Amino acid sequence: MPSVKYAKKRLWRWRSNPLRRRDDVVEAWTVLATWTAFTVGGTVAALVTAHVAYEVFAEQRAERQSVRATLLNGVPLSTPTIGGASDRKTAAVRWTASDGSTRTGRTQVNTGLKAGSRVTVWQDRRGRLTAAPLNSTDAAIESGFLGAAAAAGLAGLVFGAGAVTRWQLDRRRLDAWEREWGRVGPRWSHETS
Template sequence: MPRTGYPRKLLWRWRNNPLRRRHDIVEAWIVLATWTVVAVGGTVTGLVTASTADEMFARQRTERHSVRAELLNDVPRSTGALGGTDRRSASVRWTTPDGSIRTGRTLVSTGLKAGAKVTVWQDGQGQLALAPTGSAEATIESGFLGTTAALALAGLVFGAGAVARWRLDCRRFDEWDREWDLVGPRWGHKTS
């Protein structure tokens, strides 16, 4: 069975070779550093981002709680032809746990009359807030945010590696131009 030289070709920049230039070694280190940062940094960034987002969603679930509020004005039924969610912003009044009465605007279902009871969410300071994300949705969203962060880091690192390699290629082309300027005139004469 013939032996393939693929591992040798793959690692040619690392072998001791009389044709190897300093730029080849630098490029090999750039490629190695790029892949290492993408693999390790991307994993760490993704995990840290997902964990932080999951903690934030869990904190929202503990801080926010539902309160019964009274609708202050009528909310007309939606006549939209697109048929999206039938919710509109409306003024509501609610009582905080400390007994103070507050008013604010929040999204409520359409078609309700003034005085109707609706459920709103408030944060720890008694301000209106969005409903907290459920644990299953939070897990999915945390995973999505972690993956996005890892891919963003990978894109930045690959971009930086590509720019560094492009600069090396420009230097190589300049060196080849200088060398050709020295050797080219000797090849230009006719031998007939």
Template structure:
């Protein structure tokens, strides 16, 4: 194939051509629209989602504070830890909330921790136990994953809509070919009785 022939072949729907149908032009515009929405919209959706997730993680890091709590009920070193867990068990702890009140709650601690032992727990601005906020690195990775997922979801929707539109165009082309063939076919050749 001569140099540049591939590009001409791929762009034939855009050139004037006696074989080009209206559906071919519509399909070319649909393909252009799908790729434009995919590139621009996917990038925007990914960036907006990643930014929103990063802001949420930053708020968590700012709001949640570590506090020292005392173990109310100890966990013996010989305690049975269920398979698939991190080797930690739930127990009761007591800590002081930001308003000065004493709170009691349940959290995971390592086995072998005696009653009265200090452990570090995380609390939110209201003094409730909360999970530790993600580190900056963890937040960046999770924000990137969420941004990529949102871009992929948009891509799926856009390509699905494009495929549905192309399917409809193909159905219209097949119907038109069927109508044209029913007009042309009787004049071709002879039929056997």
């Protein structure tokens, strides 16, 4: 049964053992704490971040509204470039805000439109131009990515802290071994007759 043998080998720090040192027990608890913090903390960080991000996107969808605007200047077609041409350019537009006032501003529009063309723009509650909100599907995907990034960031911090702790324990063990060898080594170097 290789799996039982492997498990016994991996869990030796938890069993009573005459070779087990205090640093071995601290390392075992450090590894357990690291994996627990990663599992529980990463899950919580991912879920909370994804939920908050989705709520922010939902608030943006509720707050922003589309309005029809008139393009003030023509937007020529993009010329192909090595890096690829964008099909959207910044241009000046005029629209009527929700309070009835006429406003002008700059926003991204499709290329190839002539002055006077009607375009759809997005405004916030104050009547300022803003980007289009994400639809619910894109918001869910973006929230998932943000949650995964939060979990990955926490994992980096947790595993980094665990690695630093284990490195310090290794340094302490090496120093202890060196001191012990300083006491025992000279007795072994005598020649016997």
